[in-house]
Amino acid sequence: MLDQTAVEKLDVEAVNKGAKQNAQPLYAARQKVHPKRAEGTYRRLKWIIMAVTLGIYYITPWLRWDRGPHAPDQAVLIDMANRRFYFFFVEIWPQEFIYIAGLLVMAGVGLFLITSVVGRAWCGYTCPQTVWTDLFLVIERFFEGDRNARIRLDKEPWTGSKIAKKLAKHATWLVIAVATGGAWIFYFADAPTLAYNFATGQAPFIAYATVAVLTATTYVFGGIMREQVCIYMCPWPRIQAAMLDENSLVVTYNDWRGEPRMRGQKKAKAQGLLPGDCVDCNACVAVCPTGIDIRDGQQLECITCALCIDACDAVMDKVGHERGLISYATLADYNHNMRVAMGGENSGAIDPSNVRDQNGNFVDAIRGFKWREMLRLRTIIYTAAWAAIGIALLIALGTRDRLEVNVLHDRNPVFTTLSDGSIRNGYTVKILNMVAEPRTITLTLDGLPGATMAINGIDAEPGTTFDIPVEPDKLRPLRVFVSQPRDMVAPGSTPFSFIVEEGEAGETDIYNANFEAPE
Amino acid sequence: MADDKKDIDAVSGVETTGHEWDGIKELNNPLPRWWLWTFYATIVWTIGYTIAYPAWPGITGATAGVLGWSSRGQLAEEMDAARAEQAVYLSRIEQADVNAIAADPELVQFAVAGGSSAFKVYCVQCHGSGAAGGEGYPNLNDDDWSWGGTLEDIAWTIRHGIRHEPDLDTRFNDMPAYGRDQILDRDQISDVAWYVRQMSGQEYDEEAAARGAETFEIECSACHGIDGEGVPELGGPRLNDAIWLYGGSHAEIVAQINNPQQGVMPAWGDRLGETTVKQLAVYVHQLGGGQ
Numbered sequence: 001m002l003d004q005t006a007v008e009k010l011d012v013e014a015v016n017k018g019a020k021q022n023a024q025p026l027y028a029a030r031q032k033v034h035p036k037r038a039e040g041t042y043r044r045l046k047w048i049i050m051a052v053t054l055g056i057y058y059i060t061p062w063l064r065w066d067r068g069p070h071a072p073d074q075a076v077l078i079d080m081a082n083r084r085f086y087f088f089f090v091e092i093w094p095q096e097f098i099y100i101a102g103l104l105v106m107a108g109v110g111l112f113l114i115t116s117v118v119g120r121a122w123c124g125y126t127c128p129q130t131v132w133t134d135l136f137l138v139i140e141r142f143f144e145g146d147r148n149a150r151i152r153l154d155k156e157p158w159t160g161s162k163i164a165k166k167l168a169k170h171a172t173w174l175v176i177a178v179a180t181g182g183a184w185i186f187y188f189a190d191a192p193t194l195a196y197n198f199a200t201g202q203a204p205f206i207a208y209a210t211v212a213v214l215t216a217t218t219y220v221f222g223g224i225m226r227e228q229v230c231i232y233m234c235p236w237p238r239i240q241a242a243m244l245d246e247n248s249l250v251v252t253y254n255d256w257r258g259e260p261r262m263r264g265q266k267k268a269k270a271q272g273l274l275p276g277d278c279v280d281c282n283a284c285v286a287v288c289p290t291g292i293d294i295r296d297g298q299q300l301e302c303i304t305c306a307l308c309i310d311a312c313d314a315v316m317d318k319v320g321h322e323r324g325l326i327s328y329a330t331l332a333d334y335n336h337n338m339r340v341a342m343g344g345e346n347s348g349a350i351d352p353s354n355v356r357d358q359n360g361n362f363v364d365a366i367r368g369f370k371w372r373e374m375l376r377l378r379t380i381i382y383t384a385a386w387a388a389i390g391i392a393l394l395i396a397l398g399t400r401d402r403l404e405v406n407v408l409h410d411r412n413p414v415f416t417t418l419s420d421g422s423i424r425n426g427y428t429v430k431i432l433n434m435v436a437e438p439r440t441i442t443l444t445l446d447g448l449p450g451a452t453m454a455i456n457g458i459d460a461e462p463g464t465t466f467d468i469p470v471e472p473d474k475l476r477p478l479r480v481f482v483s484q485p486r487d488m489v490a491p492g493s494t495p496f497s498f499i500v501e502e503g504e505a506g507e508t509d510i511y512n513a514n515f516e517a518p519e
Numbered sequence: 520m521a522d523d524k525k526d527i528d529a530v531s532g533v534e535t536t537g538h539e540w541d542g543i544k545e546l547n548n549p550l551p552r553w554w555l556w557t558f559y560a561t562i563v564w565t566i567g568y569t570i571a572y573p574a575w576p577g578i579t580g581a582t583a584g585v586l587g588w589s590s591r592g593q594l595a596e597e598m599d600a601a602r603a604e605q606a607v608y609l610s611r612i613e614q615a616d617v618n619a620i621a622a623d624p625e626l627v628q629f630a631v632a633g634g635s636s637a638f639k640v641y642c643v644q645c646h647g648s649g650a651a652g653g654e655g656y657p658n659l660n661d662d663d664w665s666w667g668g669t670l671e672d673i674a675w676t677i678r679h680g681i682r683h684e685p686d687l688d689t690r691f692n693d694m695p696a697y698g699r700d701q702i703l704d705r706d707q708i709s710d711v712a713w714y715v716r717q718m719s720g721q722e723y724d725e726e727a728a729a730r731g732a733e734t735f736e737i738e739c740s741a742c743h744g745i746d747g748e749g750v751p752e753l754g755g756p757r758l759n760d761a762i763w764l765y766g767g768s769h770a771e772i773v774a775q776i777n778n779p780q781q782g783v784m785p786a787w788g789d790r791l792g793e794t795t796v797k798q799l800a801v802y803v804h805q806l807g808g809g810q
Contacts, residue, residue, distance in 0.1 A: 410649075411649075412647075412648060412649030412651065413649045413650075413651035413658075413660055416651070416658065416660040416661050416807060416808075417658075417661060417761055417762060418661055418662050418663075418761070418762075418808075419661070419662050419663045419757065419760035419761060419762055420760065420761065421720065421760075421761035424660075424661075424807060426660075426807060456805055457624065457627070479805070481807050486761070
């Protein structure tokens with residue numbers, strides 16, 4: 001039944017093995033990790049996620065969105081120079097940055113939620129460091145072959161073919177790195193225009209500098225530093241422990257069915273030994289991009305990319321065991337099964353006879369993952385918070401004003417006495433037309449008996465109502481002088497309102513100001 | 520440390536520096552390589568840098584550096600660049616008269632900004648930072664102008680000053696000291712003061728004001744107007760309004776008739792130049808009272 005010969009024991013050492021690291025001096029040189037190609041469910045999922053995330057990153061700036069003649073037609077645009085942020089049908093002014101802040105809070109809470117349910121899924125699947133490293137590994141494999149070929153190549157003396165392979169690899173990496181840096185700048189300006197200017201040397205210096213820096217970071221992080229970024233630079237591995245609990249799904253080596261691991265299981269059985277499922281082939285170690293042995297248990301270095309699951313499942317298929325020797329499992333289930341395997345004790349040796357019955361099936365006491373475990377107070381609170389912020393943002397976005405008025409009262413002088421004894425106050429009234437079409441806004445002075453206003457630069461008799469043309473998507477500041485006749489002036493401070501109205505859309509906004517007069 | 524033998528720490532297997540404090544030994548771990556190389560790179564950089572830029576101190580000054588850079592020079596460059604940007608507008612302002620400037624929104628924006636900053640340097644000492652003036656110093660926000668409130672009038676006043684005798688075109692008048700020079704007696708002066716209060720809409724003594732009206736017509740109306748409406752051409756202030764440069768109480772008006780205070784403003788034309796004078800005029804005019 002068991003075809004042991006089909007499974008080769010790989011000559012591989014976990015270079016970032018925890019126990020080994022502790023004995024090392026602090027400043028050990030990095031040992032290169034040569035991850036082997038894995039095949040399976042999670043690898044396929046990762047290919048899809050890689051295609052989607054890279055696709056979003058590279059294609060988004062080129063999407064167009066018609067906003068009429070007075071606004072840019074780029075679907076996603078961070079227009080720093082004009083202080084506008086465009087996202088498809090949404091346009092954000094700087095004072096509306098709360099929407100971005102809300103999105104960031106949602107991203108944060110979302111990360112907590114995902115982590116509390118499936119551990120470091122962000123690290124293993126969607127983190128740019130992981131995605132680009134994966135992409136760079138594809139290039140590396142294309143030119144240099146898989147793990148063993150690469151190890152051989154690295155040991156070889158520098159021949160023409162080795163130089164050619166290495167050159168080709170690094171050149172391709174650089175091209176990808178330039179494309180990565182290049183795509184970033186298109187989010188900040190009209191992409192086709194900037195692409196043309198960039199190619200013809202007319203783009204601003206900052207564009208070239210940004211591309212240079214991002215090219216360097218992509219090349220260095222994705223090609224050279226790789227797992228060191230995760231292990232030594234990234235704070236997330238240190239923070240994530242607070243997000244996980246005993247019901248979070250994490251990539252787990254199930255000792256309770258794997259141990260005692262041994263090779264030559266037929267021979268062992270003939271000698272009366274009872275082996276676990278692990279055939280000690282090291283396939284899980286060979287595919288690991290961070291160079292650890294998952295069988296050592298939960299480790300800071302593990303980004304839960306799940307490639308060891310794929311590798312192990314393939315081996316389990318070959319040797320005829322159930323899949324899932326390495327699997328997504330919760331600590332609670334794992335601890336429970338460990339107790340079963342150790343005969344109900346909390347410590348001791350694992351006895352495979354506690355785990356399987358005589359027919360080779362798992363005993364009833366062995367527990368698997370149940371979807372219900374995802375519904376916990378913690379995940380429900382995270383989901384509720386996430387959804388509440390999202391709904392609040394949507395409501396705010398749906399009901400927000402596209403016409404606003406802000407008023408600054410002159411402080412020096414607070415008021416001026418005119419020849420006829422009337423009192424005049426000066427204001428800077430700012431009318432914000434936040435739509436991409438020109439509009440005529442009616443500015444009305446309300447609630448100040450007898451008072452009229454005059455506006456600098458607008459030739460009209462003083463009155464209480466003015467029609468102010470405002471350019472599309474612009475703020476128009478006005479110097480407004482409000483005068484109240486002598487016999488109507490109340491001493492001290494009198495509240496009144498500036499009202500702006502727009503007829504067609506029926507929008508209106510009110511600013512409650514004060515009129516100051518001598519006490 | 521007399522002996523040459525290396526002292527190896529038993530636990531870590533690392534050589535120690537030989538320094539020991541209460542039994543604690545300092546390990547001689549090597550510096551990280553990347554750190555060391557960065558350090559060497561900075562040293563190499565320093566050599567080039569100190570040749571290119573001012574660096575080594577000497578007796579009278581530091582070496583100049585082959586690039587010839589200096590912070591003073593950089594400031595001069597930035598100032599030149601700023602002046603070059605302003606020159607476009609300044610030359611347009613130089614060529615246009617004040618009314619033409621006021622009709623061009625772009626120039627108005629520039630002139631108001633430039634006038635505002637010049638005002639804060641040269642004018643605020645008397646007129647205040649908000650141009651609201653004070654006793655004896657006119658408020659420039661209001662609509663009362665002793666010498667006229669059109670753009671041209673304001674520019675002229677700034678250019679030539681008031682009672683600034685070295686300038687032959689200066690605004691000049693001289694109110695007689697009716698009391699000091701005994702042109703009018705005490706009672707007449709008091710009566711005129713009551714009449715001035717009447718025409719400006721304040722409380723007054725009716726009989727005295729009636730007597731004062733006659734005196735006003737003879738002595739004062741030539742400069743202040745028949746109804747006290749002022750004669751800007753002569754700088755005769757308007758009296759039938761609510762604005763008082765030296766106070767509007769009976770006593771203050773009497774004091775002013777007795778022995779008038781006459782304010783002086785320097786002529787700024789030669790000192791600031793015509794472009795700045797025009798910008799100041801545009802700035803003052805748009806404060807709210809310009810005519």
